[in-house]
Amino acid sequence: MRFDEDRFSGNIESQRGMGFGGGGGLGGAGGMLLGLVASRFGIGGIVVLLIVMFLFGGLGSFFGGGQQAVSPSGRSNAGQASSEVCRSDDTTRFACNVYTRTEEVWAQLYQAQGEAFDPPKLVFYSQAGQSGCGAAQAAMGPFYCPLDQGIYIDTDFFSELSSRFGAPGDFAGAYVIAHEMGHHIQTISGINDQVRSAQRGVGEAQQNALQVRMELQADCLAGVWAAQANRAGATLEAGDLEEGLRAAAAIGDDTLQRSAGRRPVPESFTHGTSAQRQEALRRGFQGGSPDSCAGYMQGV
Template sequence: MRLDDFDPNINVEDQRGQGSGFGGFGGGGGGGGLLFAFLPFIFNRFGCLGVAVVVGLFFVFSGGLHFADTGSTGGSLAPTERSRTAGGTDARSSCTVDASSKVACNAFSSADKTWAAIFQQQGQRFAAPKLVFYSGEGQSGCGAAQSAMGPFYCPTDQGIYLDTSFFQELSQRFGAPGDFAQDYVIAHEFGHHIQYLMGISDRVNSAQRRASEAEGNRLSVMLELQADCFAGVWAAQNRDRMDPDDLQEGMTAAKAIGDDTLQRESQGRVVPDSFTHGTSEQRMTWLKRGIDTGDYRRCDTFAGAI
Protein backbone atom coordinates (compact mmCIF):
# COMPACT_ATOMS: atom_id res chain seq x y z
CA MET A 1 0.00 0.00 0.00
CA ARG A 2 1.46 3.33 -1.04
CA LEU A 3 1.04 5.40 2.11
CA ASP A 4 2.49 8.83 2.72
CA ASP A 5 5.22 9.17 5.29
CA PHE A 6 3.86 9.59 8.80
CA ASP A 7 2.91 12.93 10.25
CA PRO A 8 5.68 13.76 12.77
CA ASN A 9 3.01 15.17 15.10
CA ILE A 10 1.36 11.79 15.75
CA ASN A 11 1.37 10.63 19.35
CA VAL A 12 4.12 8.02 19.69
CA GLU A 13 5.59 6.56 22.86
CA ASP A 14 8.67 4.36 22.79
CA GLN A 15 9.50 1.86 25.53
CA ARG A 16 12.14 -0.03 23.56
CA GLY A 17 15.45 -0.36 25.33
CA GLN A 18 13.79 -0.15 28.72
CA GLY A 19 13.11 -2.84 31.31
CA SER A 20 14.91 -6.09 31.96
CA GLY A 21 14.97 -7.22 28.36
CA PHE A 22 14.32 -10.86 29.26
CA GLY A 23 12.39 -12.72 26.61
CA GLY A 24 11.78 -15.97 24.83
CA PHE A 25 8.83 -17.83 26.33
CA GLY A 26 8.14 -21.54 25.97
CA GLY A 27 10.34 -24.53 25.30
CA GLY A 28 11.94 -26.75 27.87
CA GLY A 29 8.65 -27.34 29.67
CA GLY A 30 8.76 -24.04 31.56
CA GLY A 31 5.52 -22.91 33.17
CA GLY A 32 6.03 -19.38 31.84
CA GLY A 33 5.65 -20.60 28.28
CA LEU A 34 2.29 -22.20 29.04
CA LEU A 35 1.10 -19.13 30.90
CA PHE A 36 1.94 -16.72 28.10
CA ALA A 37 0.45 -19.00 25.50
CA PHE A 38 -2.93 -18.38 27.19
CA LEU A 39 -2.47 -14.67 27.84
CA PRO A 40 -4.26 -13.61 24.65
CA PHE A 41 -7.33 -15.63 25.66
CA ILE A 42 -7.24 -14.25 29.23
CA PHE A 43 -6.85 -10.71 27.87
CA ASN A 44 -9.81 -11.00 25.51
CA ARG A 45 -12.09 -12.61 28.07
CA PHE A 46 -11.22 -10.65 31.21
CA GLY A 47 -9.28 -7.66 29.94
CA CYS A 48 -6.05 -6.17 31.22
CA LEU A 49 -7.06 -6.59 34.87
CA GLY A 50 -7.46 -10.31 34.32
CA VAL A 51 -3.99 -10.55 32.79
CA ALA A 52 -2.47 -8.62 35.70
CA VAL A 53 -4.17 -10.85 38.28
CA VAL A 54 -3.15 -14.10 36.58
CA VAL A 55 0.46 -13.04 36.10
CA GLY A 56 0.62 -11.83 39.69
CA LEU A 57 -0.70 -15.13 41.03
CA PHE A 58 1.77 -17.01 38.87
CA PHE A 59 4.66 -15.11 40.40
CA VAL A 60 3.36 -15.74 43.91
CA PHE A 61 2.82 -19.48 43.55
CA SER A 62 5.65 -20.42 41.19
CA GLY A 63 8.43 -18.23 42.51
CA GLY A 64 8.74 -16.41 39.20
CA LEU A 65 8.78 -17.10 35.52
CA HIS A 66 11.11 -19.62 33.90
CA PHE A 67 12.54 -18.41 30.64
CA ALA A 68 13.78 -20.70 27.91
CA ASP A 69 17.02 -20.05 26.13
CA THR A 70 15.65 -19.61 22.63
CA GLY A 71 19.14 -19.73 21.21
CA SER A 72 19.88 -23.16 22.69
CA THR A 73 18.77 -26.40 21.09
CA GLY A 74 18.94 -28.02 24.50
CA GLY A 75 16.00 -26.00 25.83
CA SER A 76 17.81 -24.59 28.84
CA LEU A 77 15.61 -22.86 31.40
CA ALA A 78 18.24 -20.25 32.19
CA PRO A 79 17.20 -16.62 31.62
CA THR A 80 18.36 -15.12 28.36
CA GLU A 81 18.94 -11.50 27.56
CA ARG A 82 16.77 -10.38 24.67
CA SER A 83 18.69 -8.16 22.30
CA ARG A 84 17.15 -4.79 22.93
CA THR A 85 16.26 -2.29 20.26
CA ALA A 86 17.04 1.25 21.29
CA GLY A 87 13.95 3.40 21.05
CA GLY A 88 13.49 6.96 19.91
CA THR A 89 12.72 10.08 21.89
CA ASP A 90 10.01 11.54 19.65
CA ALA A 91 7.76 10.44 16.81
CA ARG A 92 10.32 11.16 14.11
CA SER A 93 13.12 9.17 15.73
CA SER A 94 10.89 6.34 17.02
CA CYS A 95 9.24 5.86 13.63
CA THR A 96 12.57 5.55 11.85
CA VAL A 97 14.28 3.06 14.18
CA ASP A 98 13.77 0.39 11.52
CA ALA A 99 11.59 -0.45 8.52
CA SER A 100 8.87 -2.07 10.64
CA SER A 101 8.57 1.02 12.81
CA LYS A 102 8.07 3.19 9.76
CA VAL A 103 5.42 0.85 8.33
CA ALA A 104 3.55 0.98 11.64
CA CYS A 105 3.77 4.77 11.87
CA ASN A 106 2.70 5.29 8.26
CA ALA A 107 -0.38 3.08 8.76
CA PHE A 108 -1.15 4.67 12.15
CA SER A 109 -0.84 8.20 10.72
CA SER A 110 -3.07 7.31 7.77
CA ALA A 111 -5.72 5.75 10.03
CA ASP A 112 -5.56 8.81 12.27
CA LYS A 113 -6.28 11.19 9.37
CA THR A 114 -8.92 8.91 7.86
CA TRP A 115 -10.99 8.46 11.01
CA ALA A 116 -10.63 12.11 12.01
CA ALA A 117 -12.20 13.02 8.66
CA ILE A 118 -15.00 10.47 9.06
CA PHE A 119 -15.84 11.76 12.54
CA GLN A 120 -15.79 15.35 11.30
CA GLN A 121 -18.21 14.47 8.50
CA GLN A 122 -20.57 13.02 11.09
CA GLY A 123 -20.22 16.03 13.38
CA GLN A 124 -18.57 13.93 16.08
CA ARG A 125 -15.54 14.70 18.19
CA PHE A 126 -12.45 12.63 17.42
CA ALA A 127 -9.62 11.99 19.87
CA ALA A 128 -6.52 10.28 18.51
CA PRO A 129 -4.96 7.29 20.31
CA LYS A 130 -1.24 6.84 20.85
CA LEU A 131 1.08 4.29 19.28
CA VAL A 132 3.38 2.60 21.79
CA PHE A 133 6.42 0.61 20.72
CA TYR A 134 8.01 -1.91 23.07
CA SER A 135 10.44 -4.77 22.70
CA GLY A 136 9.74 -8.05 24.47
CA GLU A 137 7.99 -6.48 27.40
CA GLY A 138 6.58 -3.14 28.40
CA GLN A 139 3.94 -1.43 30.48
CA SER A 140 0.48 -0.29 29.46
CA GLY A 141 -2.41 1.34 31.25
CA CYS A 142 -3.93 -2.15 31.31
CA GLY A 143 -0.88 -3.76 32.97
CA ALA A 144 2.12 -5.59 31.59
CA ALA A 145 2.65 -5.73 27.84
CA GLN A 146 4.21 -8.95 26.56
CA SER A 147 5.14 -9.99 23.04
CA ALA A 148 3.17 -13.22 23.54
CA MET A 149 -0.02 -11.15 23.71
CA GLY A 150 0.48 -9.82 20.20
CA PRO A 151 -0.52 -6.27 19.25
CA PHE A 152 -3.34 -4.93 21.44
CA TYR A 153 -5.34 -1.84 22.28
CA CYS A 154 -5.65 -0.59 25.85
CA PRO A 155 -8.72 1.62 26.43
CA THR A 156 -7.42 2.85 29.79
CA ASP A 157 -4.69 4.94 28.19
CA GLN A 158 -6.03 4.74 24.61
CA GLY A 159 -2.81 3.16 23.44
CA ILE A 160 -2.09 0.77 20.57
CA TYR A 161 0.77 -1.44 21.78
CA LEU A 162 3.12 -3.09 19.31
CA ASP A 163 6.27 -5.14 19.44
CA THR A 164 7.32 -4.80 15.81
CA SER A 165 8.81 -8.31 15.88
CA PHE A 166 5.18 -9.40 15.37
CA PHE A 167 5.44 -8.28 11.75
CA GLN A 168 8.21 -10.81 11.20
CA GLU A 169 6.15 -13.46 12.97
CA LEU A 170 3.16 -12.58 10.79
CA SER A 171 5.23 -13.21 7.68
CA GLN A 172 7.28 -16.23 8.75
CA ARG A 173 5.10 -18.09 11.24
CA PHE A 174 1.67 -17.25 9.88
CA GLY A 175 2.64 -17.10 6.22
CA ALA A 176 1.14 -13.65 5.72
CA PRO A 177 3.83 -11.40 4.20
CA GLY A 178 3.36 -8.01 2.61
CA ASP A 179 3.00 -4.40 3.66
CA PHE A 180 -0.80 -4.49 3.58
CA ALA A 181 -0.84 -7.41 6.03
CA GLN A 182 1.14 -5.22 8.44
CA ASP A 183 -1.08 -2.22 7.77
CA TYR A 184 -4.11 -4.39 8.53
CA VAL A 185 -2.70 -5.16 11.99
CA ILE A 186 -2.45 -1.45 12.84
CA ALA A 187 -5.81 -0.63 11.25
CA HIS A 188 -7.50 -3.41 13.25
CA GLU A 189 -6.14 -2.09 16.56
CA PHE A 190 -7.11 1.44 15.51
CA GLY A 191 -10.58 -0.01 14.94
CA HIS A 192 -10.73 -0.92 18.63
CA HIS A 193 -10.03 2.72 19.45
CA ILE A 194 -12.95 3.74 17.23
CA GLN A 195 -15.15 1.27 19.13
CA TYR A 196 -13.99 2.89 22.36
CA LEU A 197 -14.85 6.39 21.11
CA MET A 198 -18.27 5.20 19.93
CA GLY A 199 -19.04 3.59 23.29
CA ILE A 200 -19.27 0.13 21.72
CA SER A 201 -16.51 -1.37 23.86
CA ASP A 202 -18.19 -0.25 27.08
CA ARG A 203 -21.50 -1.79 26.03
CA VAL A 204 -19.78 -5.06 25.19
CA ASN A 205 -17.92 -5.12 28.51
CA SER A 206 -21.17 -4.47 30.35
CA ALA A 207 -22.93 -7.28 28.49
CA GLN A 208 -20.04 -9.66 29.12
CA ARG A 209 -20.26 -9.13 32.87
CA ARG A 210 -23.81 -10.49 32.77
CA ALA A 211 -23.10 -13.28 30.30
CA SER A 212 -21.94 -16.86 30.51
CA GLU A 213 -18.39 -17.64 29.42
CA ALA A 214 -19.55 -18.94 26.04
CA GLU A 215 -21.76 -15.89 25.46
CA GLY A 216 -18.97 -13.59 26.61
CA ASN A 217 -16.67 -15.17 24.05
CA ARG A 218 -19.32 -14.73 21.37
CA LEU A 219 -19.51 -11.01 22.16
CA SER A 220 -15.72 -10.80 21.99
CA VAL A 221 -15.85 -12.36 18.52
CA MET A 222 -18.37 -9.73 17.41
CA LEU A 223 -16.11 -6.98 18.73
CA GLU A 224 -13.07 -8.33 16.92
CA LEU A 225 -14.92 -8.85 13.64
CA GLN A 226 -16.15 -5.29 13.76
CA ALA A 227 -12.56 -4.10 14.24
CA ASP A 228 -11.69 -6.11 11.12
CA CYS A 229 -14.48 -4.39 9.25
CA PHE A 230 -13.31 -0.98 10.48
CA ALA A 231 -9.84 -1.86 9.19
CA GLY A 232 -11.44 -2.52 5.83
CA VAL A 233 -13.24 0.84 5.96
CA TRP A 234 -9.89 2.56 6.46
CA ALA A 235 -8.47 0.72 3.44
CA ALA A 236 -11.50 1.64 1.33
CA GLN A 237 -11.15 5.31 2.22
CA ASN A 238 -7.59 5.06 0.85
CA ARG A 239 -8.40 2.83 -2.11
CA ASP A 240 -6.30 4.96 -4.46
CA ARG A 241 -3.25 3.96 -2.41
CA MET A 242 -3.87 0.21 -2.68
CA ASP A 243 -1.79 -2.02 -4.94
CA PRO A 244 -3.39 -4.87 -6.92
CA ASP A 245 -2.08 -7.54 -4.54
CA ASP A 246 -3.05 -5.74 -1.31
CA LEU A 247 -6.48 -7.33 -1.04
CA GLN A 248 -5.01 -10.81 -1.26
CA GLU A 249 -2.39 -9.93 1.36
CA GLY A 250 -5.16 -8.82 3.70
CA MET A 251 -7.24 -11.94 3.09
CA THR A 252 -4.20 -14.15 3.70
CA ALA A 253 -3.48 -12.42 7.00
CA ALA A 254 -7.12 -12.58 8.15
CA LYS A 255 -7.27 -16.27 7.29
CA ALA A 256 -4.00 -17.05 9.09
CA ILE A 257 -5.15 -15.57 12.41
CA GLY A 258 -8.66 -17.02 12.57
CA ASP A 259 -9.42 -18.89 15.79
CA ASP A 260 -10.19 -22.14 14.02
CA THR A 261 -6.96 -22.05 12.03
CA LEU A 262 -4.84 -21.20 15.08
CA GLN A 263 -6.49 -23.87 17.24
CA ARG A 264 -6.16 -26.52 14.57
CA GLU A 265 -2.47 -25.79 14.19
CA SER A 266 -1.68 -25.51 17.90
CA GLN A 267 -3.84 -28.26 19.44
CA GLY A 268 -5.11 -30.31 16.51
CA ARG A 269 -8.78 -29.63 17.23
CA VAL A 270 -11.25 -26.77 17.16
CA VAL A 271 -13.34 -25.62 20.15
CA PRO A 272 -15.89 -23.07 18.84
CA ASP A 273 -17.14 -22.00 22.29
CA SER A 274 -13.63 -20.78 23.11
CA PHE A 275 -13.33 -18.55 20.04
CA THR A 276 -12.61 -14.91 20.89
CA HIS A 277 -11.72 -13.43 17.49
CA GLY A 278 -13.74 -15.37 14.92
CA THR A 279 -13.04 -18.01 12.32
CA SER A 280 -10.79 -17.42 9.34
CA GLU A 281 -13.83 -17.19 7.07
CA GLN A 282 -15.53 -14.66 9.35
CA ARG A 283 -12.45 -12.49 9.60
CA MET A 284 -11.98 -12.46 5.83
CA THR A 285 -15.68 -11.74 5.28
CA TRP A 286 -15.82 -8.73 7.57
CA LEU A 287 -12.51 -7.27 6.42
CA LYS A 288 -13.74 -7.49 2.84
CA ARG A 289 -17.11 -5.97 3.75
CA GLY A 290 -15.30 -2.92 5.09
CA ILE A 291 -13.18 -2.71 1.95
CA ASP A 292 -16.16 -3.20 -0.37
CA THR A 293 -18.48 -0.68 1.31
CA GLY A 294 -16.13 1.87 2.87
CA ASP A 295 -18.96 2.59 5.32
CA TYR A 296 -18.47 1.97 9.04
CA ARG A 297 -22.24 1.80 9.46
CA ARG A 298 -22.18 -1.45 7.47
CA CYS A 299 -19.96 -2.99 10.14
CA ASP A 300 -22.66 -3.92 12.64
CA THR A 301 -21.54 -7.37 13.69
CA PHE A 302 -23.74 -7.32 16.80
CA ALA A 303 -27.21 -7.32 15.21
CA GLY A 304 -28.87 -6.09 18.40
CA ALA A 305 -26.80 -8.25 20.78
CA ILE A 306 -25.72 -5.17 22.78
Protein backbone atom coordinates in the same frame (compact mmCIF):
# COMPACT_ATOMS: atom_id res chain seq x y z
CA MET B 1 1.11 -0.34 0.28
CA ARG B 2 2.47 2.89 -1.06
CA PHE B 3 3.04 6.11 0.84
CA ASP B 4 3.97 9.06 -1.36
CA GLU B 5 5.34 10.94 1.63
CA ASP B 6 6.13 10.29 5.25
CA ARG B 7 3.50 11.70 7.58
CA PHE B 8 4.01 10.96 11.23
CA SER B 9 1.46 11.62 13.94
CA GLY B 10 2.59 13.49 17.01
CA ASN B 11 1.04 10.73 19.14
CA ILE B 12 3.90 8.26 18.74
CA GLU B 13 6.32 7.20 21.47
CA SER B 14 9.06 4.64 22.03
CA GLN B 15 10.00 2.56 25.05
CA ARG B 16 12.84 0.79 23.30
CA GLY B 17 15.99 0.64 25.32
CA MET B 18 14.26 1.70 28.51
CA GLY B 19 15.06 -1.54 30.36
CA PHE B 20 11.62 -2.84 31.24
CA GLY B 21 11.76 -6.31 32.70
CA GLY B 22 9.60 -9.24 31.74
CA GLY B 23 6.68 -10.58 33.68
CA GLY B 24 3.06 -11.35 33.07
CA GLY B 25 1.43 -8.78 30.89
CA LEU B 26 -2.15 -7.68 30.99
CA GLY B 27 -2.53 -6.95 27.30
CA GLY B 28 -3.50 -9.42 24.62
CA ALA B 29 -5.28 -12.69 25.25
CA GLY B 30 -3.00 -13.46 28.16
CA GLY B 31 -4.18 -10.32 29.88
CA MET B 32 -7.75 -11.16 29.05
CA LEU B 33 -7.60 -13.87 31.68
CA LEU B 34 -6.42 -11.60 34.48
CA GLY B 35 -8.66 -9.37 36.53
CA LEU B 36 -11.19 -6.72 35.57
CA VAL B 37 -8.95 -4.54 33.46
CA ALA B 38 -7.31 -7.55 31.91
CA SER B 39 -10.50 -9.47 31.36
CA ARG B 40 -10.95 -10.90 27.96
CA PHE B 41 -13.64 -8.40 27.23
CA GLY B 42 -11.39 -5.40 27.70
CA ILE B 43 -8.01 -5.88 26.05
CA GLY B 44 -7.06 -7.28 22.68
CA GLY B 45 -3.77 -8.48 21.31
CA ILE B 46 -2.23 -11.17 19.19
CA VAL B 47 -0.86 -14.15 21.09
CA VAL B 48 1.79 -15.74 18.95
CA LEU B 49 0.92 -19.40 19.45
CA LEU B 50 -2.80 -19.09 19.93
CA ILE B 51 -5.06 -16.16 19.00
CA VAL B 52 -5.32 -12.61 17.79
CA MET B 53 -7.36 -10.16 19.77
CA PHE B 54 -9.09 -7.32 17.92
CA LEU B 55 -11.91 -5.47 19.59
CA PHE B 56 -14.54 -3.13 18.27
CA GLY B 57 -18.10 -2.40 19.11
CA GLY B 58 -21.29 -1.54 17.32
CA LEU B 59 -21.84 1.33 14.97
CA GLY B 60 -24.96 2.57 16.72
CA SER B 61 -23.08 4.87 19.08
CA PHE B 62 -20.05 5.28 16.88
CA PHE B 63 -20.48 9.00 16.45
CA GLY B 64 -22.24 10.26 19.53
CA GLY B 65 -24.79 8.68 21.78
CA GLY B 66 -22.13 6.76 23.67
CA GLN B 67 -19.47 7.71 26.13
CA GLN B 68 -17.75 10.93 25.18
CA ALA B 69 -14.12 10.79 24.18
CA VAL B 70 -11.90 11.57 27.12
CA SER B 71 -8.25 12.45 26.80
CA PRO B 72 -6.19 9.80 28.61
CA SER B 73 -4.46 10.96 31.74
CA GLY B 74 -0.80 10.46 32.21
CA ARG B 75 0.02 10.50 28.52
CA SER B 76 3.71 11.27 28.27
CA ASN B 77 6.32 11.01 25.59
CA ALA B 78 8.92 8.34 26.22
CA GLY B 79 11.70 10.75 25.38
CA GLN B 80 11.89 10.71 21.60
CA ALA B 81 10.11 12.89 19.07
CA SER B 82 7.75 11.06 16.71
CA SER B 83 9.91 11.77 13.68
CA GLU B 84 13.01 10.36 15.38
CA VAL B 85 11.16 7.25 16.53
CA CYS B 86 9.59 6.66 13.14
CA ARG B 87 12.82 6.97 11.17
CA SER B 88 14.69 4.44 13.31
CA ASP B 89 14.17 1.59 10.82
CA ASP B 90 12.04 0.70 7.81
CA THR B 91 9.51 -1.45 9.70
CA THR B 92 8.90 1.25 12.29
CA ARG B 93 8.62 3.84 9.56
CA PHE B 94 5.96 1.78 7.82
CA ALA B 95 4.03 1.27 11.05
CA CYS B 96 4.13 5.02 11.74
CA ASN B 97 2.81 5.82 8.29
CA VAL B 98 0.00 3.31 8.64
CA TYR B 99 -0.91 4.52 12.12
CA THR B 100 -0.94 8.14 10.98
CA ARG B 101 -3.29 7.28 8.12
CA THR B 102 -5.65 5.46 10.47
CA GLU B 103 -5.66 8.50 12.75
CA GLU B 104 -6.40 10.80 9.81
CA VAL B 105 -9.19 8.63 8.45
CA TRP B 106 -11.00 8.36 11.76
CA ALA B 107 -10.58 12.06 12.45
CA GLN B 108 -12.23 12.78 9.11
CA LEU B 109 -15.06 10.34 9.78
CA TYR B 110 -15.72 11.87 13.18
CA GLN B 111 -15.51 15.38 11.77
CA ALA B 112 -18.09 14.50 9.13
CA GLN B 113 -20.46 13.68 11.99
CA GLY B 114 -19.66 16.88 13.84
CA GLU B 115 -17.59 15.09 16.48
CA ALA B 116 -14.02 15.67 17.62
CA PHE B 117 -11.72 12.66 17.52
CA ASP B 118 -9.30 12.09 20.39
CA PRO B 119 -6.64 9.73 19.00
CA PRO B 120 -4.77 7.09 20.94
CA LYS B 121 -1.02 6.99 21.28
CA LEU B 122 1.17 4.50 19.46
CA VAL B 123 3.95 3.05 21.61
CA PHE B 124 6.81 0.96 20.28
CA TYR B 125 8.69 -1.39 22.56
CA SER B 126 11.22 -4.19 22.12
CA GLN B 127 10.64 -7.54 23.86
CA ALA B 128 9.23 -5.90 27.00
CA GLY B 129 7.53 -2.64 27.81
CA GLN B 130 5.00 -1.13 30.17
CA SER B 131 1.42 -0.09 29.49
CA GLY B 132 -1.30 1.32 31.68
CA CYS B 133 -2.71 -2.22 31.78
CA GLY B 134 0.51 -3.79 33.00
CA ALA B 135 3.59 -5.27 31.37
CA ALA B 136 3.85 -5.55 27.61
CA GLN B 137 5.60 -8.56 26.17
CA ALA B 138 6.50 -9.49 22.62
CA ALA B 139 4.54 -12.76 22.87
CA MET B 140 1.33 -10.76 23.21
CA GLY B 141 1.66 -9.22 19.80
CA PRO B 142 0.18 -5.77 19.21
CA PHE B 143 -2.49 -4.81 21.74
CA TYR B 144 -4.60 -1.90 22.86
CA CYS B 145 -4.76 -0.75 26.47
CA PRO B 146 -7.98 1.15 27.26
CA LEU B 147 -6.68 2.57 30.54
CA ASP B 148 -4.04 4.75 28.89
CA GLN B 149 -5.57 4.61 25.42
CA GLY B 150 -2.40 3.26 23.89
CA ILE B 151 -1.60 0.89 21.03
CA TYR B 152 1.51 -1.14 21.91
CA ILE B 153 3.65 -2.78 19.24
CA ASP B 154 6.88 -4.73 19.15
CA THR B 155 7.56 -4.56 15.42
CA ASP B 156 9.29 -7.95 15.50
CA PHE B 157 5.75 -9.27 15.40
CA PHE B 158 5.45 -8.39 11.72
CA SER B 159 8.14 -10.91 10.82
CA GLU B 160 6.31 -13.44 13.02
CA LEU B 161 3.15 -12.73 11.06
CA SER B 162 4.97 -13.90 7.95
CA SER B 163 7.15 -16.71 9.29
CA ARG B 164 4.89 -18.25 11.93
CA PHE B 165 1.42 -17.46 10.65
CA GLY B 166 2.20 -17.62 6.93
CA ALA B 167 0.75 -14.17 6.26
CA PRO B 168 3.45 -12.07 4.57
CA GLY B 169 3.06 -8.62 3.06
CA ASP B 170 2.88 -5.06 4.25
CA PHE B 171 -0.89 -4.88 4.17
CA ALA B 172 -1.07 -7.77 6.62
CA GLY B 173 0.76 -5.55 9.11
CA ALA B 174 -1.43 -2.58 8.25
CA TYR B 175 -4.51 -4.68 8.92
CA VAL B 176 -3.22 -5.34 12.45
CA ILE B 177 -2.67 -1.66 13.19
CA ALA B 178 -6.03 -0.66 11.75
CA HIS B 179 -7.68 -3.17 14.04
CA GLU B 180 -5.95 -1.79 17.10
CA MET B 181 -7.36 1.62 16.22
CA GLY B 182 -10.71 -0.12 16.30
CA HIS B 183 -10.08 -1.00 19.95
CA HIS B 184 -9.68 2.70 20.63
CA ILE B 185 -12.86 3.61 18.78
CA GLN B 186 -14.68 1.07 20.89
CA THR B 187 -13.37 2.62 24.10
CA ILE B 188 -14.13 6.25 23.33
CA SER B 189 -17.59 5.48 21.93
CA GLY B 190 -18.67 3.52 25.01
CA ILE B 191 -19.35 0.33 23.05
CA ASN B 192 -16.92 -1.69 25.13
CA ASP B 193 -18.91 -0.92 28.27
CA GLN B 194 -22.14 -1.80 26.50
CA VAL B 195 -20.87 -5.19 25.41
CA ARG B 196 -19.32 -5.97 28.78
CA SER B 197 -22.68 -5.26 30.35
CA ALA B 198 -24.34 -7.68 27.93
CA GLN B 199 -21.77 -10.33 28.79
CA ARG B 200 -22.40 -10.16 32.52
CA GLY B 201 -24.72 -12.80 33.85
CA VAL B 202 -24.60 -15.07 30.81
CA GLY B 203 -22.71 -18.29 30.22
CA GLU B 204 -19.29 -18.63 28.69
CA ALA B 205 -20.59 -19.71 25.31
CA GLN B 206 -22.78 -16.61 25.09
CA GLN B 207 -19.91 -14.40 26.21
CA ASN B 208 -17.74 -15.90 23.50
CA ALA B 209 -20.45 -15.39 20.90
CA LEU B 210 -20.59 -11.68 21.73
CA GLN B 211 -16.81 -11.51 21.55
CA VAL B 212 -16.86 -13.09 18.10
CA ARG B 213 -19.29 -10.46 16.88
CA MET B 214 -17.03 -7.72 18.19
CA GLU B 215 -14.01 -9.23 16.51
CA LEU B 216 -15.75 -9.64 13.18
CA GLN B 217 -16.89 -6.05 13.25
CA ALA B 218 -13.31 -5.03 13.95
CA ASP B 219 -12.21 -6.93 10.86
CA CYS B 220 -14.91 -5.12 8.93
CA LEU B 221 -13.75 -1.73 10.22
CA ALA B 222 -10.20 -2.50 9.16
CA GLY B 223 -11.57 -2.98 5.65
CA VAL B 224 -13.40 0.34 5.86
CA TRP B 225 -10.14 2.06 6.84
CA ALA B 226 -8.33 0.51 3.85
CA ALA B 227 -11.05 1.68 1.47
CA GLN B 228 -11.06 5.21 2.91
CA ALA B 229 -7.29 5.49 2.88
CA ASN B 230 -7.14 4.27 -0.69
CA ARG B 231 -9.68 6.84 -1.83
CA ALA B 232 -7.75 9.61 -0.11
CA GLY B 233 -4.31 8.81 -1.47
CA ALA B 234 -4.29 5.67 -3.62
CA THR B 235 -2.44 3.92 -0.80
CA LEU B 236 -3.17 0.34 -1.84
CA GLU B 237 -1.31 -1.55 -4.53
CA ALA B 238 -2.26 -4.66 -6.48
CA GLY B 239 -2.41 -7.65 -4.18
CA ASP B 240 -2.67 -5.69 -0.92
CA LEU B 241 -6.22 -6.75 -0.12
CA GLU B 242 -5.29 -10.37 -0.78
CA GLU B 243 -2.47 -10.04 1.77
CA GLY B 244 -4.96 -8.85 4.34
CA LEU B 245 -7.35 -11.69 3.54
CA ARG B 246 -4.56 -14.22 3.99
CA ALA B 247 -3.78 -12.69 7.38
CA ALA B 248 -7.45 -12.82 8.37
CA ALA B 249 -7.56 -16.50 7.41
CA ALA B 250 -4.36 -17.27 9.32
CA ILE B 251 -5.81 -15.98 12.59
CA GLY B 252 -9.25 -17.58 12.48
CA ASP B 253 -10.09 -19.58 15.59
CA ASP B 254 -10.60 -22.82 13.67
CA THR B 255 -7.26 -22.49 11.88
CA LEU B 256 -5.38 -21.61 15.06
CA GLN B 257 -6.89 -24.48 17.00
CA ARG B 258 -6.01 -26.94 14.25
CA SER B 259 -2.48 -25.55 14.11
CA ALA B 260 -2.18 -26.19 17.84
CA GLY B 261 -3.17 -29.82 17.28
CA ARG B 262 -6.68 -29.37 18.64
CA ARG B 263 -10.07 -30.15 17.22
CA PRO B 264 -11.93 -26.88 16.59
CA VAL B 265 -14.54 -26.23 19.28
CA PRO B 266 -16.96 -23.54 18.04
CA GLU B 267 -18.26 -22.78 21.53
CA SER B 268 -14.76 -21.68 22.53
CA PHE B 269 -14.25 -19.36 19.57
CA THR B 270 -13.72 -15.72 20.51
CA HIS B 271 -12.70 -14.26 17.15
CA GLY B 272 -14.50 -16.11 14.40
CA THR B 273 -13.51 -18.66 11.83
CA SER B 274 -11.06 -17.93 9.05
CA ALA B 275 -13.91 -17.69 6.56
CA GLN B 276 -15.85 -15.30 8.80
CA ARG B 277 -12.87 -13.03 9.32
CA GLN B 278 -12.13 -12.89 5.62
CA GLU B 279 -15.76 -12.10 4.85
CA ALA B 280 -15.81 -9.31 7.43
CA LEU B 281 -12.67 -7.66 6.08
CA ARG B 282 -13.98 -7.90 2.54
CA ARG B 283 -17.37 -6.48 3.57
CA GLY B 284 -15.79 -3.40 5.09
CA PHE B 285 -13.52 -2.81 2.13
CA GLN B 286 -16.30 -3.16 -0.40
CA GLY B 287 -18.76 -1.06 1.59
CA GLY B 288 -16.20 1.61 2.45
CA SER B 289 -18.31 3.05 5.27
CA PRO B 290 -18.80 2.27 8.99
CA ASP B 291 -22.44 1.64 8.13
CA SER B 292 -21.28 -1.43 6.22
CA CYS B 293 -20.33 -3.02 9.54
CA ALA B 294 -23.39 -2.08 11.59
CA GLY B 295 -25.04 -5.49 11.43
CA TYR B 296 -22.46 -7.27 13.53
CA MET B 297 -23.61 -5.77 16.81
CA GLN B 298 -27.33 -5.38 16.22
CA GLY B 299 -29.36 -6.32 19.24
CA VAL B 300 -26.57 -6.01 21.77
